[in-house]
Each structure stands twice: as structure tokens, then as C-alpha cells.
Amino acid sequence: MSTQDATAAPPAAGSENYLNCSHGFRSWFFTLDHKRIGVMYLASILSFFLLGGILALLIRTELLTPTRTLMSADDYNKVFTLHGAIMIFLFIIPGIPAALGNFVLPLMLGAKDVALPRLNLASYHLYLVGALIAVLSIVQGGVDAGWTFYAPYSTTTNTAVVTLTFGVFVLGFSSVFTGLNFIVTMHKMRPAGMGWFDMPLMLWALYATSIIQVLATPILGITMVLLIVERVMGIGIFDPALGGDPVLYQHFFWFYSHPAVYIMILPAMGIISEVVSVFSRKHIFGYRAIAYSSIAIAAFSFLVWGHHMFTSGQSELMNMIFSALTFSVSIPSAVKMFNWLSTMYKGSIRFDTPMIYALSFMFLFGIGGLTGLFLGSLATDVHLHDTYFVVAHFHYVMFGGTVIAFLAGLHYWWPKMFGRMYDEKWGRISAIVISVGFNITFFTQFVMGSQGMPRRYYAYVDKFEPYHVISSFGSYLMAAGFFMTAWYLVKSLYRGRPAPVNPWGGGSMEWQAASPPVVHNFTDEPVGGDPYDYANQAYDPALGGYVLRKTEVSDR
Amino acid sequence: MILSGLLNTLSVRGAGVPFLATGDGTFWLPVRATEAAGTVDNLFYFIFWISLFFFTLLMALLAIFAVRYRRRREGEEPEPSPSHNLAVEVVWTAIPVLLVAAIFWFGFQAYVDMSTPPLDSYQIQVTGQKWKWTFTYPNGYVDELLHVPADRPVQLVMTSQDVIHSLSIPAFRIKRDLVPGRYSKAWFTAVRPGDYDIYCAEYCGTQHSSMLSTVKVLPPEEFDAWLLAHSDILSGLTPVEGGERVYNVLGCKQCHSLDGAAGVGPTFRDLFGSERPLKGGGRVLVDENYVSSSVLDPQSQIVQGFEPVMPTFKGRIKDQEITALIAFLKSLSGHAPRDEAPAAAGAGTP
Ligand code: HEM
Ligand SMILES: [Cu+2]
Numbered sequence: 032m033s034t035q036d037a038t039a040a041p042p043a044a045g046s047e048n049y050l051n052c053s054h055g056f057r058s059w060f061f062t063l064d065h066k067r068i069g070v071m072y073l074a075s076i077l078s079f080f081l082l083g084g085i086l087a088l089l090i091r092t093e094l095l096t097p098t099r100t101l102m103s104a105d106d107y108n109k110v111f112t113l114h115g116a117i118m119i120f121l122f123i124i125p126g127i128p129a130a131l132g133n134f135v136l137p138l139m140l141g142a143k144d145v146a147l148p149r150l151n152l153a154s155y156h157l158y159l160v161g162a163l164i165a166v167l168s169i170v171q172g173g174v175d176a177g178w179t180f181y182a183p184y185s186t187t188t189n190t191a192v193v194t195l196t197f198g199v200f201v202l203g204f205s206s207v208f209t210g211l212n213f214i215v216t217m218h219k220m221r222p223a224g225m226g227w228f229d230m231p232l233m234l235w236a237l238y239a240t241s242i243i244q245v246l247a248t249p250i251l252g253i254t255m256v257l258l259i260v261e262r263v264m265g266i267g268i269f270d271p272a273l274g275g276d277p278v279l280y281q282h283f284f285w286f287y288s289h290p291a292v293y294i295m296i297l298p299a300m301g302i303i304s305e306v307v308s309v310f311s312r313k314h315i316f317g318y319r320a321i322a323y324s325s326i327a328i329a330a331f332s333f334l335v336w337g338h339h340m341f342t343s344g345q346s347e348l349m350n351m352i353f354s355a356l357t358f359s360v361s362i363p364s365a366v367k368m369f370n371w372l373s374t375m376y377k378g379s380i381r382f383d384t385p386m387i388y389a390l391s392f393m394f395l396f397g398i399g400g401l402t403g404l405f406l407g408s409l410a411t412d413v414h415l416h417d418t419y420f421v422v423a424h425f426h427y428v429m430f431g432g433t434v435i436a437f438l439a440g441l442h443y444w445w446p447k448m449f450g451r452m453y454d455e456k457w458g459r460i461s462a463i464v465i466s467v468g469f470n471i472t473f474f475t476q477f478v479m480g481s482q483g484m485p486r487r488y489y490a491y492v493d494k495f496e497p498y499h500v501i502s503s504f505g506s507y508l509m510a511a512g513f514f515m516t517a518w519y520l521v522k523s524l525y526r527g528r529p530a531p532v533n534p535w536g537g538g539s540m541e542w543q544a545a546s547p548p549v550v551h552n553f554t555d556e557p558v559g560g561d562p563y564d565y566a567n568q569a570y571d572p573a574l575g576g577y578v579l580r581k582t583e584v585s586d587r
Numbered sequence: 588m589i590l591s592g593l594l595n596t597l598s599v600r601g602a603g604v605p606f607l608a609t610g611d612g613t614f615w616l617p618v619r620a621t622e623a624a625g626t627v628d629n630l631f632y633f634i635f636w637i638s639l640f641f642f643t644l645l646m647a648l649l650a651i652f653a654v655r656y657r658r659r660r661e662g663e664e665p666e667p668s669p670s671h672n673l674a675v676e677v678v679w680t681a682i683p684v685l686l687v688a689a690i691f692w693f694g695f696q697a698y699v700d701m702s703t704p705p706l707d708s709y710q711i712q713v714t715g716q717k718w719k720w721t722f723t724y725p726n727g728y729v730d731e732l733l734h735v736p737a738d739r740p741v742q743l744v745m746t747s748q749d750v751i752h753s754l755s756i757p758a759f760r761i762k763r764d765l766v767p768g769r770y771s772k773a774w775f776t777a778v779r780p781g782d783y784d785i786y787c788a789e790y791c792g793t794q795h796s797s798m799l800s801t802v803k804v805l806p807p808e809e810f811d812a813w814l815l816a817h818s819d820i821l822s823g824l825t826p827v828e829g830g831e832r833v834y835n836v837l838g839c840k841q842c843h844s845l846d847g848a849a850g851v852g853p854t855f856r857d858l859f860g861s862e863r864p865l866k867g868g869g870r871v872l873v874d875e876n877y878v879s880s881s882v883l884d885p886q887s888q889i890v891q892g893f894e895p896v897m898p899t900f901k902g903r904i905k906d907q908e909i910t911a912l913i914a915f916l917k918s919l920s921g922h923a924p925r926d927e928a929p930a931a932a933g934a935g936t937p
């Protein structure tokens with residue numbers, strides 16, 4: 032049987048691709064190419080991840096001792112506020128959709144670009160503007176209101192709240208633009224023959240994410256505007272001293288921010304669906320269940336915001352309803368876990384770096400999701416609310432879930448994005464170091480939280496010291512893992528072995544484009560079909576990758 | 588109730604004995620000092636064991652699959668196996684649905700009990716302000732520590748003077764936000780005499796993490812005796828000592844130091860008898876009337892270099908307490924009684 036394919040050859044040195052087709056600042060900054068925009072997003076979010084990570088290390092170092100270690104209480108409050116705001120609004124929300132999603136979405140559709148390339152560029156430019164405004168708030172002395180900006184603290188503190196919230200407002204538009212663009216692209220640019228249920232699950236995940244982005248983000252925008260109006264013009268909306276209602280603020284805020292946690296986790300789940308199937312070389316189990324559960328999560332995510340307010344004084348009836356709805360949203364997540372596991376069953380599993388991350392995701396997200404049950408249940412949440420238990424919960428789902436899946440996706444698509452393979456051995460080692468460090472850092476936080484340690488504490492009661500010390504050392508280990516990752520990824524750009532077209536044997540269409548793709552993505556019309564059917568590929572040891580099997584010998 | 592009953596039957600420790608009675612803490616949870624704490628902890632462990640069971644099951648499968656189905660050589664293709672199975676998918680959706688329904692129901696039940704105070708509860712008013720707790724007893728006595736009688740339902744009626752705070756007593760498993768402009772309530776029956784931590788659980792600024800207090804659970808007779816002895820905070824004290832007490836109990840010390848360093852407000856050292864520059868021009872001599880009006884109507888005259896953030900104490904401070912405060916301030920000042928030349932304006936200002 033012939034195993035030849037026109038696109039199977041590795042890129043000849045110097046062959047033209049989207050990275051080297053043109054040069055100079057303008058060719059990147061004003062590009063309409065989704066791949067370049069994705070790469071720029073990637074560089075930007077990683078820079079903010081670095082900044083947010085340094086702030087995290089400052090937090091953990093301050094907490095090594097029960098009293099002052101490095102900085103004053105006011106500085107500490109600013110550091111944790113900025114850490115949260117940067118990680119959420121500048122890293123994790125745009126993270127998977129705008130950086131990886133932008134790159135792979137048109138490729139997965141076999142399309143040339145997104146439907147609205149100019150809107151895509153505008154989204155990136157708005158992101159930069161929003162990010163600059165947010166950074167300006169640091170120059171103005173920082174903000175100390177917490178990333179949640181609860182009123183009336185946020186409307187009365189004398190720090191740069193207006194600047195940072197305005198930055199968040201602008202970033203919101205960037206997020207809406209990306210979401211809108213993706214929705215239109217998936218509706219209008221699916222190739223003939225690709226029905227909704229023929230799409231890779233990553234696209235279902237991005238679709239569900241986009242819906243939340245478009246519907247929920249405006250609420251955040253309005254809330255930030257109301258906060259700014261109150262601060263600047265003294266109109267009483269949230270501050271009771273001016274006749275406002277502070278609990279209303281919490282409703283507005285969480286009406287966005289709970290769905291936002293699904294903006295973070297849904298695309299992560301999409302990546303895991305791809306990676307688990309490809310590296311097990313088995314059709315994804317329960318395709319429809321996974322697809323529907325993405326949509327179900329998106330829908331339910333709008334109905335549970337009140338679970339952040341069980342102790343705020345909302346009525347018992349409301350608490351009961353929100354608690355019940357919260358549990359309902361945990362079911363689709365559980366179903367996905369079962370599906371991934373069943374996909375591995377009777378597979379042929381390869382443990383490359385993306386798969387190590389995917390396994391680590393299942394472990395960490397499992398813990399994160401299960402601890403959500405303690406928080407969704409009313410009587411236990413009263414005890415656990417606003418303690419380190421919540422901090423640990425959301426780090427397990429956002430870091431153990433989203434960031435780990437982001438890393439899985441980054442390593443999975445890295446050869447496609449940059450045409451180079453990274454050092455597999457270091458990839459696996461640092462994946463393991465990061466996971467171990469993560470567990471040391473955050474598992475201890477579950478224990479101290481359930482023991483009563485409140486969150487956002489600069490100083491603490493002596494009995495919590497051992498937990499904090501262990502947690503801080505875990506964070507240094509994790510940081511070491513990240514520096515290793517940065518080092519071998521950067522090195523791969525210069526020294527990496529040229530990547531084959533399809534190093535992992537992926538079945539979706541991006542694996543038929545050259546690595547890295549040409550400007551218009553495909554030289555030949557990509558071959559459609561079930562993205563999880565691996566029967567038509569064969570491994571070619573000479574290439575170190577997979578090639579499409581031609582069932583009929585081609586005329587060549 | 589239902590839950591502890593159920594757990595009792597399940598309990599390895601035998602029927603009749605609560606699975607987790609009031610008592611010492613465990614690896615996960617701190618000491619339990621109320622009845623409700625036992626219920627909460629039972630629920631916590633109920634969820635914990637369910638979670639641990641399923642987590643272990645899933646991770647064991649993960650590990651088994653990872654080893655059993657690892658790719659042994661490059662290019663290996665797995666045996667074909669089904670990619671969906673409706674019966675299995677229905678079952679693994681239904682089981683979690685039933686389990687979370689149970690968790691929800693127990694959590695809700697326990698929560699309703701925790702939110703329904705008995706009618707005869709003993710009421711204590713709680714005020715939160717940056718960054719201190721004030722507990723006011725039915726007879727008007729005010730304290731910065733919370734004393735409560737054991738074995739008697741106690742209801743806290745709480746509000747905040749400034750931003751949102753949250754009263755958290757881990758040993759009681761209760762937490763409730765104090766929202767300015769509203770009253771919120773919490774109740775408990777403490778059953779284990781002792782001292783337990785009170786934390787502020789809602790971020791409220793610079794000294795959020797020092798907004799701590801202690802709840803002292805006293806046997807009922809001791810509580811009554813204690814309250815009687817402390818009802819008049821000035822009793823048995825000289826005016827200067829009494830003033831110092833007022834200074835501590837009413838929270839002046841959160842903002843005014845005694846050592847000459849400016850905090851949120853000016854220091855009290857050498858204050859009395861000095862002349863102070865006012866915001867918007869003018870000066871004023873710190874005398875008895877000025878102190879009194881500063882306490883009752885702080886916004887009327889603002890000292891230069893400070894923000895108008897001092898809360899009014901009108902209605903919370905008695906006349907004799909102001910008198911005692913003045914005596915205390917005088918004792919701190921080299922200017923009192925009247926020096927010839929008041930020191931340079933800004934004593935204590937940065
Ligand atoms: C699997 C089902 C989940 C359940 C049942 C659940 C439940 C909850 C509940 C009840 C709270 C409020 C706790 C409190 O403040 O007392 C909470 C907090 C939080 N959760 Fe989850 N959660 C789940 C999954 C997720 C996921 C997937 C994410 C994000 C990727 C997430 C992110 C967060 C964040 C960021 C907070 C706290 C925000 C803050 O207060 O700063 N959760 N979760
Ligand atoms: Cu939520």
C-alpha cells in the first residue's frame with residue numbers, strides 16, 4: 032500500500048510559510064493572518080503569565096512567615112489584586128481561545144482564515160490597549176480591591192481602581208470580538224461535508240466558549256462602567272452611603288464571572304478531548320455526549336452565579352435554588368471525565384508531553400471538580416467560603432485544569448505553529464515537576480482552608496505556618512518547572528528538529544497543513560472525514576510522523 | 588438531623604453515638620464547639636468519602652489503562668473497540684445525579700437548621716468597622732471580645748459601619764457577611780467552653796488580616812457573673828484608666844496611636860492643649876469641647892493632612908466616657924494643663 036501524500040514531506044529548508052513570508056514590525060502588527068494574530072496573542076499572554084507568576088511568587092514568599100516577610104500589608108494587598116486580575120483578565124480568559132484557538136480554528140475547518148480577519152486584528156489591538164491601561168494602574172500605584180472589586184471597598188479605596196476597571200472594560204470588548212468571530216466562522220466556513228457533528232470537539236468547545244463570551248462579557252462591561260460612574264461622579268449605585276446596594280454589585284459581578292470560569296475551562300476540555308484521543312489512537316468515546324455537555328455547561332453556567340454569595344445574606348430560598356443548580360452543572364463535567372477515560376480503554380497510548388499534561392489534567396481537574404461539591408453544598412460552604420479551601424479549589428480547576436490543558440495544547444500544536452520539535456525528555460520532566468509542585472502548593476491550601484484560614488490574609492495565626500511554608504516551597508518547585516519549559520521551548524525554535532506534518536497522528540485537518548503552515552494554510556484541499564478515525568493514517572519512521580494512507584494508489 | 592441519623596446508622600462507631608460529636612479537630616477540620624459543627628462535619632466527611640471513592644476509582648482506572656494499553660512499539664494500532672455505548676453512558680450520568688442530589692439535600696437541610704434561630708435566643712449586636720469588632724450586649728455593655736454563654740442559643744445581629752466584613756468563627760462553622768446599611772444574622776449554641784478565633788473573612792483593606800477577635804464560651808453561671816461585673820465599663824477605675832479603656836474598647840486605637848506616630852488619624856500623644864491646623868485654613872485649640880465635638884461630630888472640623896474618615900461615635904459613647912477620655916488625653920500630653928507656647932503645629936503629623 033502506498034503511503035504517499037503531497038503534503039507529507041517535511042518543509043524544505045527555506046520553504047515559504049506564514050512565519051517567513053514577510054518581515055518587519057508592520058507585517059506582524061497589522062497582519063490579518065489568524066496564525067500570526069494567534070502567535071502575537073500567545074507571546075502577549077505568556078508575558079503576562081510571567082508577570083502574574085512573579086507576583087504569585089511574591090505572595091508565597093510573603094506568606095512564609097506569619098507576619099511581615101518582604102512587604103507591607105498595603106503592598107501585599109496590591110500584589111494579590113494584580114496577580115488575580117492579570118492572571119484572569121490578561122492570561123487565562125484570552126489564553127486558550129485567542130492564542131491557541133485563533134491558530135487552530137480555521138485550520139481545523141480546512142479554511143483559509145477566520146470569517147472576519149479585521150475583527151480578529153481589532154480584538155488583538157483592543158487586548159493590547161486594555162492591557163496597557165491595566166499596566167498603567169500599576170504605574171499609578173496599584174490597586175488593592177481584589178480581582179473581584181467588591182463594593183463599597185472598591186468604590187471608596189484611594190487606589191487606581193478606575194484605571195484597572197477601565198482596562199477590564201476594554202479587554203471585555205476584545206473577548207466579545209473573538210467570540211463573535213469564532214461563532215460566525217463556525218457557522219459560515221465549515222467545509223462542504225462537515226456537519227456540526229463532524230467537527231473536532233475542540234471546535235464544539237470553542238463554540239460553547241464563544242457563546243458565553245458574547246452573552247456574559249457585556250454584563251461585566253456594564254458593571255465596570257457602573258463602578259466607574261459611582262467612583263467618578265459619586266452616583267450611588269453600590270455604596271450604601273450614597274444610597275446604593277453592595278450586594279447588587281456581587282450579583283452583577285458573578286453573573287459574568289461564574290460563566291467566565293467556563294470561558295476558561297471549556298476550551299481546556301476541548302484540548303483534552305483532542306489529545307486523549309490522538310495519543311490513545313482511539314476514536315473519542317461518546318462524541319455526542321461530549322459535544323452536548325459543552326453546550327449544557329454553557330447554558331447552566333448562567334444559572335449558578337449565586338453560589339458565590341451563600342453568606343452574603345441572600346434569602347434561604349435563593350441559596351437553595353443556586354445550590355441545586357450548581358450541582359447540576361457538575362454532571363456534564365463528570366460525564367466528560369468518564370468519556371476521556373473510556374477513550375483510553377483498549378487504546379494504544381503514547382506518553383508524549385501533551386499526553387502527560389492531559390493525564391495530569393484529569394488528576395487535577397478531578398480534585399478541583401470534586402472539591403466544588405463541598406462548596407456547592409450549603410452547610411459546608413458556609414464554613415469554607417472565603418477560606419483557602421476556595422483558593423485551592425479554583426486553582427485546581429483554573430491552574431490544574433485550564434493552565435495544564437493550555438500547556439497540553441501548546442505542546443500539541445507547537446510543532447504545527449513553529450515547525451520545530453521540542454526536546455521530548457525535558458518536556459516530560461518539566462510536566463511532571465509542574466504537576467508535583469502544583470500539588471504541594473495547593474493541596475496544603477485545602478487543609479488550611481478547611482481548618483479555617485481565611486483568604487487574602489497578609490498575616491496569619493501561628494498554627495497555619497507549617498501549611499504556608501510547604502505551600503511556598505511547592506510554588507518554587509513549580510516555578511522551576513516553568514523556567515525549564517520556557518528554556519526548552521525557546522531552544523526548540525533555534526535548534527529543534529524540523530517537525531513533520533503530523534508528528535502525533537492527529538486526525539483533524541490542521542495535521543494536513545505543512546508545519547508551519549503556508550500563508551493560506553493549505554496547498555492542497557485537505558481531506559475531510561471523521562477527525563477521530565485513525566485508520567487511514569500510517570506511521571512513517573523515516574519522517575517520525577504519520578502520513579495519510581491512500582486507499583487507491585495515486586496516479587503518480 | 589436526617590443526615591446525622593443516616594450517618595449514625597452507617598457509622599462504624601455504633602448506633603446512638605454521633606459519628607462526629609463535639610470535640611477535638613481532625614486532620615481536615617478544626618475543633619467543634621457547637622452542635623451544628625458536628626452536623627456540618629458529618630456532611631463534610633460524607634462528601635469527602637464519596638469524592639475519595641470516585642477519585643480513587645477513576646485514577647486507578649487511569650493508571651491501569653495507562654500501563655495496560657501503553658503503546659509498545661511505534662506504529663502499533665489498537666484493536667477496534669466501540670466508541671459509544673448508550674447504556675453505559677446513561678448509567679454513569681445517573682449515578683452522579685443521584686449522589687449530588689443527596690449531597691444537595693443534606694447540605695440544604697443542615698443549612699436550614701443553621702439559619703433558623705430558636706425564638707428565645709440571647710441577642711448580641713455586632714458591629715464591624717475597619718478594622719475591629721464591637722459586641723454590644725442587651726444591657727448596653729460594649730466589648731471587643733465576644734463572650735457567650737454555653738448551652739444557650741445566641742443570635743448575632745450584625746451590621747457594618749463602612750465596607751463589607753464577614754464574621755467567621757471556624758470552631759462554630761459559621762460565617763456571615765456584615766453589609767453596611769443592612770442587618771444580617773447568625774446564630775449558634777456553643778457547647779464547649781473555651782476560647783476560639785474570630786476572623787474577618789471578607790477582604791476589607793490594610794488590616795483585614797488583623798481584624799481578629801476571640802469568642803469566649805463561658806459556662807452559663809460564669810457568663811452571667813461576668814456580664815454583671817463588666818456592665819459599667821468605668822466602674823472601679825480612675826478617670827484616666829477609664830479613658831484608656833474607652834480608647835481600647837471603642838476602637839480609637841485602630842487609628843490613633845499613643846506613641847507619637849501618625850496612623851490613619853493623628854496620634855494622641857501631646858495632643859491635648861496643642862493648636863491644630865484645619866483643612867481649609869484656620870487653627871483650633873484642642874480643649875475639652877474640641878475633643879467632645881471631634882468624637883460626636885468628626886466631620887465638622889478636619890485636621891490638615893488627614894482624610895475625613897473618622898466615624899461618629901454619637902449614640903455609642905456616654906458622657907462620662909467622654910469625660911474619662913479627656914482625662915486620659917490630658918495624661919498623655921505635656922501641654923496639659925495649658926503650656927505657654929503650644930508646640931509647632933503638626934505634632935504627630937507626618
Ligand atoms: C465542577 C463543578 C464546580 C463546582 C460544583 C464549583 C463550585 C464552586 C462554588 C460553590 C464556589 C463558591 C465558593 C465560595 O466562594 O464559597 C466556587 C468558587 C470558584 N470556582 Fe468553582 N466550581 C466548579 C468548577 C469550577 C471551574 C471549572 C472553574 C474554573 C475553571 C471554577 C472556578 C472557580 C473560581 C475562580 C471560584 C472563586 C472565585 C473567587 O471567589 O475569587 N470552578 N466554585
Ligand atoms: Cu461559580
Ligand SMILES: [Cu+2]
Nearest residue numbers: 787789791795
Ligand atoms: Cu476584613
